[in-house]
Amino acid sequence: MLQVKNLSIKFSSHKKQTEVVKKISFNIGMNKILGIVGESGSGKSITSLAILGLLSENAILDGDIFFKDKNLATISDKEFQKIRGRKIGVIFQEPMSSLNPSLTCGNQVYEVLKQHTKLNKKEIFKEVIILFEKVKLPTPHRIYNSYPHQLSGGQKQRVMIAMAIACKPELLIADEPTTALDVTVQKEIIVLLKELQAENKMSILFISHDLPLVSEIADDLIVIYEGEIIEQGKTQDIFRNPKKQYTKGLINSKPSLSERLKKLPTVDDFIKKRTVSELYTKSEREQFHQKLYDSKPLLEILNLKKYFENHKGFSKKHAIKAVDDVSFKLYEGETLGLVGESGCGKTTLGRTILHLEEITSGQIFFKGKDITVLSKVELKNLRKDIQIIFQDPFSSLNPRISVGNAILEPMTVHNILPTYKDRKLYVLDLLKKVGLEEDHFNRYPHEFSGGQRQRIGIARAISLKPKLIICDESVSALDVSVQAQVLNLLNELKKSFNFSYIFISHDLSVVKFMSDQLIVMNQGKIEEINDSDKIYSAPKSNYTKNLIAAIPKGI
DSSP, X not given: OEEEEEEEEEEEETTEEEEEEEEEEEEEOTTOEEEEEOOTTSXXXXXXXHHTTOOOTTEEEEEEEEETTEETTTOOHHHHHHHBXXXXXXXXXXXXXXXXXXXOHHHHHHHHHHHHOOOOHHHHHHHHHHHHHHTTOSXXXXXXXXXXXXXXXXXXXXXXXXXXHTTOOSEEEEESTTTTSOHHHHHHHHHHHHHHHHHHTOEEEEEESOHHHHTTTOSEXXXXXXXXXXXXXXXXHHHHSOOSXXXXXXXXXXXXXXXXXXXXXXXXXXXXXXXXXXXXXXXXXXXXXXXXXXXXXXXXXXXXXXXXXXXXXXXXXXXXXXXXXXXXXXXXXXXXEEEOOTTSSHHHHHHHHTTSSOOSEEEEEETTEEGGGOOHHHHHHHHHHEEEEOSOTTTTSOTTXXXXXXXXXXXXXXXXXXXXXXXXHHHHHHHHHTTOOGXXXXXXXXXXXXHHHHHHHHHHHHTTXXXXXXXXXXXXXXXXXXXXXXXXXXXXXXXXXXXXXXXEESOHHHHHHHOSEEEEEETTEEEEEEEHHHHHHSOOSHHHHHHHHTSOOOO
């Protein structure tokens, strides 16, 4: 179906050429799924853009890309328009930025069929509804008339898949199609792609940084590192017996579900053959918890409710119970995990603690004081003690402010340290503590990778020396290797500064590694609360069992 021969891609800028893909070759067979795995910047997405003819003008391509009998490396843009969308479909990583916010979802799929088929308006409408049913979207007619912002992440991704398969392509390129989705939705998308592939007999190029996830869908596998293929073959063979240290690192950077490590091994640890797999003993955890839970709680939530009014028509009001009668305690030095699917209320709960959302009823005690009845001055002081690390570090940083000033700004507002010079020295020290360089102070957010930007977000949060940090899906969009580095960093900082964390995520394996106590939320309520190891080894509710079952475990 597809044959890539000695493909090299360079980018030229300021009289300098940077080679990002280096003489790679691979084939995709008819009705087969090929997985490409590697970290951000390894060249996997650039390779897919080359196949689609979507490289930027400053790209220099060398080599051949044969799609059946046609060399895609030499054809014109006009010829590509007949292939792209019709014979080669694509699912991009981030559906919200890939879908047009000003068009309804139905019209966006309608456009593809209008461009590439001879169907009339009535036939196209009927076909879009069939496609929405095929990708298992609920109420297809409603989705047809909905805008992207009105759908969940999983639903938006299904619209993207419907658009990609609308013309029954022979090859489908799926570029990180499940990143940042719930583990349950992720599993549904994987199952759906496999079903569609079998039904339409199409080939799939599945790109991801998550090797255990790819191993659940791909027949064959390529591992890319710094633009070169370092390992390729049958997925089962590579996953069960990886030859390269880099591949072993990609497999083992994910938190273990069977044992509790003190520190996660990173890809760099495997490449340099460093041993870091030190286990927590049961007695160590018991001693720590005994000391932890003998003290007074830092945070206590009592019967907390947060309802949103949803207006149906002109008069009817319908309350959405985002947080519904939630109670729990958090102790100083503890990490409390909060896990559940999108829409379960975990982020809203975090936002109510921060006073970013006004509660409907209930009480929030911080250091013994009810913070739901604070004055403006008291609330400003509270902001210093409770900080947040957001999911997307790029959108939470001001693109016009250098990262050093982004960290300095809240310190100035809260009068941390007496002078600008003192504050700057403290920020330079913080940058080093989170694994960045002092000369990064004057750089801007766009000059950093996703992992580096998340470290900047962490530095900004800890600059105020808070007591509690809420980590809201703070590693869900990162590579597994970068994710391991950030999780280790958070644990190191917790030891140094004696922070308490509320760690929010949909990924139970990550939350289990980070947390002492774990709360599972479902539809605004607490499904179960217990020691994180106990919840994983003996989950009480079917909901929790399904969350655990959905975690990609590999072959």
